[in-house]
Amino acid sequence: MIEVTNVCKSFAGREVLKNISHVFEQGKTNLIIGQSGSGKTVLLKSVIGLHAIDSGSISYDGRAFSHMNSTEKKQIRQEIGMVFQGGALFDSSTILENVMFPLQMFSTMTKAEMLKRAHFCLDRVNLVGADSLYPAEASGGMQKRTAIARAIALNPKYLFCDEPNSGLDPITAIVIDKLIREITIDYNITTVVNTHDMNSVMEIGDTVAFIYKGEKWWNGNRHEIINSDNKELNEFVFAGELMKKVKANQE
């Protein structure tokens, strides 16, 4: 469980996060949704400490992360896996090397054990036979799978994904979403996913926080989201024809 309490963050005097409080639950895929530019990425990066917050606090299972020094933070960071929006794979390393990387840096495994673990993770994301490809040679879906495999290599307790299915075709997007949900449930981890895709929300939104212009505007789950009477949320949810039909069907 990750608790975010009264978090504020501004860049050069411009407030991007306004007093955000939220709880991300263990064993669930916790979604952060909102329009482009609403502050989802900044929120995610603040939670994992890539952005220093101006005020408020963040705690990981009761451990006050935002008040730790950098050595203590490092400890927690090794329990965190992150899938960046563009994958952020190391482009001078192959897919296998990318997944091996955290193991080489932080585990005491032998080479053979690392290989075994890396192949296990690649297997888990259904990416076999692509070991020696470089990221530039891999398809978008393969890159996302690799990024997920790298993120889970060290058995994280917390998994963060920034728009994991952006840039993917609808079929691959759903496969990746489902994969994230499966991993979350299998390992009972706390997963936080940024998205602006209503498909993902309906597919995997165990909890949903709606960010509007840097504020937490609404929270609930994927069933409640359709019947909410929040104006800004409705504008976001029913922007496309598909969701309007879903709602009409339900009624």
Added chain:
Amino acid sequence: MNILFHIGRYYALLARAFKKPEKGRIYFSLILREIDSLGINSLGIIFIISVFMGAVITLQTAYNVESPFVPRYLIGLTARDSMILEFSSTVVGLILAGKVGSNIASEIGTMRVTEQIDALEIMGINSAGYLIFPKIIAAVIINPFLNILSIFIGITGGYLAALLTNAVSPEIYIQGLYYAFVPFYIAYSMMKTLVFAFIITSVSAYHGYYVSGGALEIGKASTRAVVYSSILILLTDVIFTQMMLA
């Protein structure tokens, strides 16, 4: 104010780059890789410019100093000392600032905008140490060899010029090479090379590390890396020359 900001941030970045590394063994292989990419990959360009520089100095000196009071063997001496004192250190430094500097800035800049640096940080890795330290060390190790190599190739270039033209006879050129050799010049050249290696790698890494935005900014950062490294190299050269040779 702006320049103070950059100087402060540059030193802070260097301090992070030189922190104790997480896993020593990995750094060893990173340094080897950088020696290959920064050093071995520069051999070709160093070979070409050194040959031509040696030849041009020899021909220039031979044609410009045609006086009965100036002995011809001074041509060889001039070629030798010019290579050692300026060309193989400073000019090669400027060429490497262009080649290696833009390379480093765009490599690290790309890692910044594609969030690869964030990915390192979130794993708990000191990204400055991981990315910058091996480059600085590799350049400081390999550039003195490039310097010596350039001196030899340049002097050979002058010999070839003597052989292929009749500006000066090869025997007299060689006689000049042995005349009044000052070993300290080599040490001086070496010291400059070490400082330049540090400047090129650290300044370029700094410009790459703090890129924000996209591809356009990466291009701008690599241009800035080359410009600032070059200016600093020339500035250091003046200071060195005044301090050591005056």
